[in-house]
Amino acid sequence: MAMARGGGSSGTSFLVVFAIVLIDMLGFGIVSPVLPGLIMDLTRVDISTAAGYAGWLGAGYAVMQFAFAPVIGNLSDRFGRRPVLLAAVLMLGLNYLLQALAPNFGWLIAGRLLAGITGASFSAAYAYIADVTPPEKRAAAFGTMGLAFGIGFVVGPALGGLLGSIDARLPFYTAAGLALANAAFGYFFLQESLTPENRRPFDWRRANAFAALQVLKGQSPTVLWFVAALGMWQLAHIVYPAIWPYFAIAAYGFDTAQVGLALAMVGLGSALVQGLALRLFLPKLGERRAVMLGVAGVCLSTVLYMLAVETWQVYVAIAVGSLQGFVQSPILAFNSRAVDARSQGELQGAVQSIGSIAQIIGPPVYAQALERFSGPGAAVQLPAMPLVIASAVAVVVLLLFLKGASLLERKT
Structure with a gap:
């Protein structure tokens, strides 16, 4: 594995990538309990109408992932996994701040769409795992990434419900803090996994x-x-x-x-x-x-x-x-x-x-x-x-x- 930047060991780098996936899932789960209430507060509608808006937000999130996951994956093949992952997790943190400060529903829509783009960083994360893991051990390594999804699915909503009982926007601030801290930690400890000879030109086509x-x-x-x-x-x-x-x-x-x-x-x-x-x-x-x-x-x-x-x-x-x-x-x-x-x-x-x-x-x-x-x-x-x-x-x-x-x- 290349040692282009960052001072951590390969084991530390694996943990950083695990944390990126985990925090992405935690952030998604943390905000889910308070999202209905925030939508109702910003749009002044009832719960049934808010559910419809939430459905469209979810579809928009998925559309952004459909469009941008290949872009982010290809960018990581060109520039390496490290800069793409760090940029994605940094943007994720800033995006949660945007949603926390949203004064109207339009801001919230923009935030959820941006969340779909930054969530597309899973492609670079899984490529990182493939880079640093021998082929015969990749199934177990990918399973460890699945552990991050599971933890986020369990802990995120519970934590979000607890924080949301204090303030409806506190889960967004918490998710932002976690993501920005992860970006800072990754800057110092995440190593590059893709050697220069294994990179290829980016092609929009x-x-x-x-x-x-x-x-x-x-x-x-x-x-x-x-x-x-x-x-x-x-x-x-x-x-x-x-x-x-x-x-x-x-x-x-x-x-x-x-x-x-x-x-x-x-x-x-x-x-x-x-x-x-x-x-x-x-x-x-x-x-x-x-x-x-x-x-x-x-x-x-x-x-x-x-x-x-x-x-x-x-x-x-x-x-x-x-x-x-x-x-x-x-x-x-x-x-x-x-x-x-x-x-x-x-x-x-x-x-x-x-x-x-x-x-x-x-x-x-x-x-x-x-x-x-x-x-x-x-x-x-x-x-x-x-x-x-x-x-x-x-x-x-x-x-x-x-x-x-x-x-x-x-x-x-």
Whole structure:
């Protein structure tokens, strides 16, 4: 690994990248509990109208990630991971300050759109991990990044709710402080991971997902199978943040506290699997069987959700569903091995961009499924239908991955 700037060790640099991802997820989670109230305060509308505005903000966030993840990934291939990551986390902190000080809804819209752009830095973060990790250890390393997502999913909303009870804008100031502190720490300790000989010129024509994939498939056509699998996995996984709370209310009559606790357990279980179980069991299972186990866990948990009539049975389903943490990281590892070191940023940008499409189309699909299969007007009472759909998508993920894996191994 290059030692271009920064004085920390490679282990410290890994921790800084982990912190960048963690703080990004924490910031997203911290502001989520207070966002509805802030929207109502700025627009003077009721909660139902504010929910509609929030939906459009979420879609705008995802569109920005779709557009800018390939740009940021390509920039990191040209200038290195360090300057791109530091710039992104610095802009993230300034963006949270913008939202904290927002005097009207227009400022808040601008802030959320900028958050989508800075959130696209995940592509450079994952490329960094690919740079510094041997191919055979990348699945576990990517799993550690998944641990950051899980911690953010659990801790962020809880911390945001606590801070928001003091002042509605305090979570934004807190998220800004965390991001700016991380930028300062990274400036001194984050090393560069991409050596000069592995850099390539930036080309705007390749700075979008579809053009990038056209180029990358020239190195290995298996890229298309893996990116398709990862995109479909995002579509399957988005069911939890998008619709699970509404499903729990419709199916089990959960109140707000029960929903919050259950969602925390979903995030905690996934984090433990990705951060710990992957490292312990992946050497014995192998990447193929790990993905199979994860998809099986998704499908079995859906059956358990459908059968559950007691609260403890719901938590059994959550525990089984946490096996989904075995799915994404091995596919990312296979995908990173399909291209050379000069193209890791471009590849990760394309992956994040395609995955953001799921954030746009997934929530309305699952919402429609819940609406049609629950409530007094439903022809068939099956509130778990969104989870059934997500399980079917997960099976497609497995088929796409196995096809790509067999082609890659045949090539090598």
